[in-house]
Amino acid sequence: MDQNSLPPIQTTARDDAVLKALVGFVRAESLQPGERLPTERILAERLKVSRNTVREALTRWEGLGLVERRQGSGTYLKAAVSPDMLHLPLTLAGGNDFTSLMQTLEIRRALEAEAAALCAERASAADIAEIERKLDIMEQAFRTRDGMSSEEDWEFHQAIYRVSGNPLFEQIIAAMHELFHRFWEHPLGVRDFGHASFPYHRTIYERIAARDPQGARNEALKLIATVEDDLKRGAAKLKLPSRT
Amino acid sequence: MDQNSLPPIQTTARDDAVLKALVGFVRAESLQPGERLPTERILAERLKVSRNTVREALTRWEGLGLVERRQGSGTYLKAAVSPDMLHLPLTLAGGNDFTSLMQTLEIRRALEAEAAALCAERASAADIAEIERKLDIMEQAFRTRDGMSSEEDWEFHQAIYRVSGNPLFEQIIAAMHELFHRFWEHPLGVRDFGHASFPYHRTIYERIAARDPQGARNEALKLIATVEDDLKRGAAKLKLPSRT
DNA sequence: GTGTGCAGATTGGTTGGACCATTGGACCAC
């Protein structure tokens, strides 16, 4: 007997209905990311549900990163929504142990290399100029402070992801970036952490400017390799816990 | 002046605190996925917050797929939780439009190549035997049914991700796999979809067995390239909508 | 003019209490 022919029935789903209505609203008003949605009170009134229900629905969206709430200000759209959206709530266990960081870095290596290659394929002249601008800013910050500045460095990489034409790169790497940021707060003991990666930023840029996907891919791989080395050195120094 | 030395202060974060406490509870009690957590009322009382606050926290976890709520029964743990978990709420806009699928495929290309390379570096003799077994099953299924079978094909790839030693590969690609599955349900019009990718499964295996990371990476890139070609041909045939 | 500071309105965050709908177990009649 085929038990699949009797799927569980669906009864009430108030807050799901709220989200569905909200998707309709966003589309009807062509709301763009960054714009404000109606206040919770208004939504509750219009949809004829309680404010609590609206809040539960919005909380779910907030957890998925679709929306950002600012007390006293409003609720803002953070990403495009569409009726048949696919949510991938990945939850990566791990924090400051060496193994987790290494694994995260392996993912980043894969994506960084691919993004650089795609960027080299697709960059317009304007795109290349923009990347060079970010590179200059980063290099100047490096010289001024004699050390990697995660802020400007990050801006440079983000520019590459954007030019790759695929927003997923930035989404995924940005999420992992937070993990590293958390880690860098606890200084690593390796005083010149990141120094070694510095020259590869320019070589990546040069390969992109030369429209050389394979070259860009290789330079990106080298850059991540230096970060991995730094990480290993730091781990050895600190005797960082590594998971069994 | 270094603005990084002035991180935003943390004021109230009631529901985050609830989740933190809950993580502690789960660890203290060694709760496994499937087990029941305390009721909302008990949590509210113990943590000295209102039940609504508890519910907002749980709603967020529910949205992330960490817990499941059953009215009249209780709230159940659905996945392992750890104190400093990294949430990666990817939202892929749109299901069936060409652009989204291509973007997903670009991510998969990056990860597939890296996983194959790592796999070639790290595979033990037993690992290689296991991969070959999966390959044989897949090839036999291919010959029997005269076409790619997504089930056995998927098993083969999963084996590679596992041997790579990094669970993130499987997690991320598995999530995206769902998107493709949905898509393949609507047959593409390209009758021999996936046929072209078939031979590369064996070449990937051979490079892994030869402990040749760079070779494995290249073969994986070729495999994804054939899928991309199939997708493009299908899109041209169906006049699939492509986003601007 | 400029900008500084205060007051009020707006908005999300939290609370406590109430009731509904579903679930699952205990109990009972057959």
Add this chain to the structure above:
DNA sequence: GTGGTCCAATGGTCCAACCAATCTGCACAC
């Protein structure tokens, strides 16, 4: 056993109020 009934427990929804952060605009000092 089998099926039905009842009941306590639990998540779902609602309401009304207040708290806290934010924004807006006006008055005032310079």
